[in-house]
Amino acid sequence: MTAPARVSAGDQGFKAQLGTLALPVGILCMLAMMIVPLPVALLDIFFVGNILLSLLVLMVAINSQRPLDFSSFPSLLLIGTVLRLALNVASTRVVLGEGHTGHGAAGQVIQAFGDFVIAGNFVVGFLVFAILVIINLVVLTKGAGRVSEVSARFTLDAMPGKQMAIDADLNAGLMTPDEAKARRIEVAAEADFYGSMDGASKFVKGDAVAGILILAINVIGGVLIGTLQHGLTLNEAASTYVLLAIGDGLVAQIPALLLSIATAIIVTRAAAASNMGALIGKQVNMPDAWMPVAGVLLTLGLVPGMPNLILLTAAAIAGGFGWSSRRKLDGEAAAAAGAKGGAAPAAKGGGAAPGKASSGGAASQDAITPEEVSDHAPLSLQIGYGLIPLAGDGGGVLVPRITAIRREISRAMGFVVPGVRIRDDLTLGPNQYRIRIGQTIMGEDVVYPDRKLAIPGAGSTRKLKGVNVKDPSFGLDAVWILPHQQVEAEADDHMVIEPEAVIATHLGQVLQKHAGDLIGPDEVQALLDTLAKAAPTLVQSVVPKLVPLHVVTSVLRCLLNERVPISDMRKILEGLALVSGRTQNPQEMAEALRPALVPLLLQQLVPVTAPLPLITLEPDLEQMLMRARRPAPDEGLVIDGGLAGTMVRSLSQTLEAASGRGQRPVVIVAQALRRSFAAFLRPHLSDAVVLGIHELPEARRIEVIAAIGGPSALPGQKEG
Known part of the structure; x- marks a missing residue:
C-alpha cells in the first residue's frame, strides 16, 4: 500500500525539480539563440511562442485583483524583453544572410506580417511601424514608467507609517500577531514590487529603441548586402529586404506593445475584490451616466448631414444600458427595503421562541449572538x-x-x-x-x-x-x-x-x-515561562511545588496594587520559596517580599543619587493609629470620621506642596501599621506611597520634609 505513495512523492519531487530547472535552462537557450544560427522553422515557432507569452501576460494582468497578485511581473517582463532581443538577433542573421533568396527566406511569420502590413507599399509599412513604435515608446512606456516611479516613491515614503499602523493595530488588539506578520510581509512586498516595476519599465523603453535601430540596420545592411554581395538591383534589394525588415520589426513590436499595455495596467491597478473587467463594468454601470450619453447621441443623430443611422443606433444602445442599470439599482433597493421590513415584525413580536430556529428571514435578522453581549x-x-x-x-x-x-x-x-x-x-x-x-x-x-x-x-x-x-x-x-x-x-x-x-x-x-486588575494566571504563566529560560530549576522548584499558580497571581496583584514593580521575578520566587513554609496567605507573603522589592519602586520615584523625601507621623498620632487597628485578617483602622478627613486633608496638602517643589515624597510609618494605613489611604490618595520603617533601603540617603501631627496638632504640620 505504500508503493503508490512513494511513486507519487517521487513524481512530485521530479516535477518540482523540473520546474526549478526550466527557468535557468530557458534563459541559457535565449542566450544561445543570439550566437547559434536557428533554422527558419524553429524561428517561426519561437515567434509564435513570443506572441503567446505576451498575450498570456496581458490576460493575467487584466484579471489580477491587486498588483501584488502578479508580483512576478517584473521578472516576466525582463524575460520577455530578452526573448524578443534574442529573436531579433536570430532573425537579423537570417534576414541578412538569406534575404537575397526571396521573401520567404526568414520564415512564414515574418513574410506574412510584412505582406499583410505593407501590401506592396514600402512607405505605408514604414509609417505603420513608426506609429506602433511611437504608441509604445512615447505613450505607453513613458506613462507606465512615470506611474511606476511615482508609485515606488510614495510606497517607500508611506512604508514607515504603514508599519506603525500595523504595530498600533496589533497593540490595540485589532489583529493577531500572525495577521500583523502577514501584513508586514505584504507591505514589504508592495514596496519591492513598485521598486522593481520602476526599473523594469526601463527595459520596455530600451526594447522599443532597440526595435527602431534593428529595423534601420536590417534595411540598410540588407540593401548593401543585396547590391554589393549578391548582385541584386537596388529596387530588388529594397523590395526584398525592406519587406523582411518591416515584417521582422512588426513580429517583435506587437508582443512588445502587448507587454507595454500589461505594464500600464499593472502599475495603474488599484486593489479591489474583483478583476479589472468586473470592476470597470460595475463602476460604469450607472444610469445617471448612460442616459445623458444617449440623449447627446440622439440629438446628434437628428441633425441633417450627420451619419444618422449610426448615431441613432449608438443612442439606442446607450439608452438600453441606462435602462438596464436603472432596473438593477431599483431591484437592489427593493430587496434592501424588503429585508428591513421583514425584520420589523419579528422585533415587535419578540422574535422566535428561545431555543427554536425559525425558517423565516425575519427571525435570522432578529437573532442575538453571545458575541453581541x-x-x-x-x-x-x-x-x-x-x-x-x-x-x-x-x-x-x-x-x-x-x-x-x-x-x-x-x-x-x-x-x-x-x-x-x-x-x-x-x-x-x-x-x-x-x-x-x-x-x-x-x-x-x-x-x-x-x-x-x-x-x-x-x-x-x-x-x-x-x-x-x-x-x-x-x-x-x-x-x-x-x-x-x-x-x-x-x-x-x-x-x-x-x-x-x-x-x-x-x-x-x-x-x-x-495594575493588579490587569494581571491574571495567563500573564503570570507567561512571566514564569520567560524566567524558566534563564532559571528553569528555580521555577520548577517553586511553582507549583511550593506555591500554586493562583497564589503567585494573588501575591503579584497585592504588590501591583501598591505600585511595587514585579519585574524581578527571580527575586520574587526566591522570596516565595522562603516564606511558603510559614504562610500561604497572599497578603502576608506580599508583605514579606516588599523589603526586597521596594528599591525598584523608589528608584522610579527619586534618582538613586538624590535624598529620598519622607513624610512621617508624629509619635502620638502613630500610637493612636496603632491602637485603632482592627485585628487580623481585616487589618483596617477604626477611627473617627472627622479625624480621618482632617488627617487626609493635611496629608494631601503636604503632598501637593512637595509636588509643587518637584518632589515625590513617600509616607513612612511603623512596620506593624504600614498595611492598615496604606489600605486606609488608598481610596483617598491613590498616588500616595506608604512604606514601613524597615522597608527603607539602608544605602539610601533620606530627608524628612514634613511630619503629620497628632490629634491636637491637626490640621497643621511641622516642616522638617
Missing part, C-alpha cells in the same frame, strides 16, 4: 462618534499615544499591559470617552477634538476663554481653548495638551492605579 477584552476604550477621527484609519493620532503609555507602564510595572481595544459607542456623547477594565468602568470624561487643554501653572495670571473643566488625570483646574489661543496660553505659563494626550494620560493613570 459579551466582551472579553481585558482593557477597552469606548469613544463617542465625535472622537472617531482621533482613532481613524491607520490608528489616527490616539493609538500611538496609547501604545507609548502601555510601553512605559509595562516597563515600570514589570509585565506586559494588555492591548487596548478601541470601539465607538453610540450610547456615549459625541465627545465622551470611557475606560473599562473587563466590564467595569474605571474612568470617563469629555474631550474636545477641535480644542486643546490648557492647565495653568504657578505663574499664570490670565483667565483664558474656553470650556472650564477639571483635568481628568490629576483633577487640576483647566480650560479647553481653541488652537489659535495656544500662543497666548503658553506665554501665560499654561501647559497646553493635545486632546489625544489627555485621553492617553488619563488611561495611564487608570492603568497605574489598577
Whole structure:
C-alpha cells in the first residue's frame, strides 16, 4: 500500500525539480539563440511562442485583483524583453544572410506580417511601424514608467507609517500577531514590487529603441548586402529586404506593445475584490451616466448631414444600458427595503421562541449572538462618534499615544499591559470617552477634538476663554481653548495638551492605579515561562511545588496594587520559596517580599543619587493609629470620621506642596501599621506611597520634609 505513495512523492519531487530547472535552462537557450544560427522553422515557432507569452501576460494582468497578485511581473517582463532581443538577433542573421533568396527566406511569420502590413507599399509599412513604435515608446512606456516611479516613491515614503499602523493595530488588539506578520510581509512586498516595476519599465523603453535601430540596420545592411554581395538591383534589394525588415520589426513590436499595455495596467491597478473587467463594468454601470450619453447621441443623430443611422443606433444602445442599470439599482433597493421590513415584525413580536430556529428571514435578522453581549477584552476604550477621527484609519493620532503609555507602564510595572481595544459607542456623547477594565468602568470624561487643554501653572495670571473643566488625570483646574489661543496660553505659563494626550494620560493613570486588575494566571504563566529560560530549576522548584499558580497571581496583584514593580521575578520566587513554609496567605507573603522589592519602586520615584523625601507621623498620632487597628485578617483602622478627613486633608496638602517643589515624597510609618494605613489611604490618595520603617533601603540617603501631627496638632504640620 505504500508503493503508490512513494511513486507519487517521487513524481512530485521530479516535477518540482523540473520546474526549478526550466527557468535557468530557458534563459541559457535565449542566450544561445543570439550566437547559434536557428533554422527558419524553429524561428517561426519561437515567434509564435513570443506572441503567446505576451498575450498570456496581458490576460493575467487584466484579471489580477491587486498588483501584488502578479508580483512576478517584473521578472516576466525582463524575460520577455530578452526573448524578443534574442529573436531579433536570430532573425537579423537570417534576414541578412538569406534575404537575397526571396521573401520567404526568414520564415512564414515574418513574410506574412510584412505582406499583410505593407501590401506592396514600402512607405505605408514604414509609417505603420513608426506609429506602433511611437504608441509604445512615447505613450505607453513613458506613462507606465512615470506611474511606476511615482508609485515606488510614495510606497517607500508611506512604508514607515504603514508599519506603525500595523504595530498600533496589533497593540490595540485589532489583529493577531500572525495577521500583523502577514501584513508586514505584504507591505514589504508592495514596496519591492513598485521598486522593481520602476526599473523594469526601463527595459520596455530600451526594447522599443532597440526595435527602431534593428529595423534601420536590417534595411540598410540588407540593401548593401543585396547590391554589393549578391548582385541584386537596388529596387530588388529594397523590395526584398525592406519587406523582411518591416515584417521582422512588426513580429517583435506587437508582443512588445502587448507587454507595454500589461505594464500600464499593472502599475495603474488599484486593489479591489474583483478583476479589472468586473470592476470597470460595475463602476460604469450607472444610469445617471448612460442616459445623458444617449440623449447627446440622439440629438446628434437628428441633425441633417450627420451619419444618422449610426448615431441613432449608438443612442439606442446607450439608452438600453441606462435602462438596464436603472432596473438593477431599483431591484437592489427593493430587496434592501424588503429585508428591513421583514425584520420589523419579528422585533415587535419578540422574535422566535428561545431555543427554536425559525425558517423565516425575519427571525435570522432578529437573532442575538453571545458575541453581541459579551466582551472579553481585558482593557477597552469606548469613544463617542465625535472622537472617531482621533482613532481613524491607520490608528489616527490616539493609538500611538496609547501604545507609548502601555510601553512605559509595562516597563515600570514589570509585565506586559494588555492591548487596548478601541470601539465607538453610540450610547456615549459625541465627545465622551470611557475606560473599562473587563466590564467595569474605571474612568470617563469629555474631550474636545477641535480644542486643546490648557492647565495653568504657578505663574499664570490670565483667565483664558474656553470650556472650564477639571483635568481628568490629576483633577487640576483647566480650560479647553481653541488652537489659535495656544500662543497666548503658553506665554501665560499654561501647559497646553493635545486632546489625544489627555485621553492617553488619563488611561495611564487608570492603568497605574489598577495594575493588579490587569494581571491574571495567563500573564503570570507567561512571566514564569520567560524566567524558566534563564532559571528553569528555580521555577520548577517553586511553582507549583511550593506555591500554586493562583497564589503567585494573588501575591503579584497585592504588590501591583501598591505600585511595587514585579519585574524581578527571580527575586520574587526566591522570596516565595522562603516564606511558603510559614504562610500561604497572599497578603502576608506580599508583605514579606516588599523589603526586597521596594528599591525598584523608589528608584522610579527619586534618582538613586538624590535624598529620598519622607513624610512621617508624629509619635502620638502613630500610637493612636496603632491602637485603632482592627485585628487580623481585616487589618483596617477604626477611627473617627472627622479625624480621618482632617488627617487626609493635611496629608494631601503636604503632598501637593512637595509636588509643587518637584518632589515625590513617600509616607513612612511603623512596620506593624504600614498595611492598615496604606489600605486606609488608598481610596483617598491613590498616588500616595506608604512604606514601613524597615522597608527603607539602608544605602539610601533620606530627608524628612514634613511630619503629620497628632490629634491636637491637626490640621497643621511641622516642616522638617
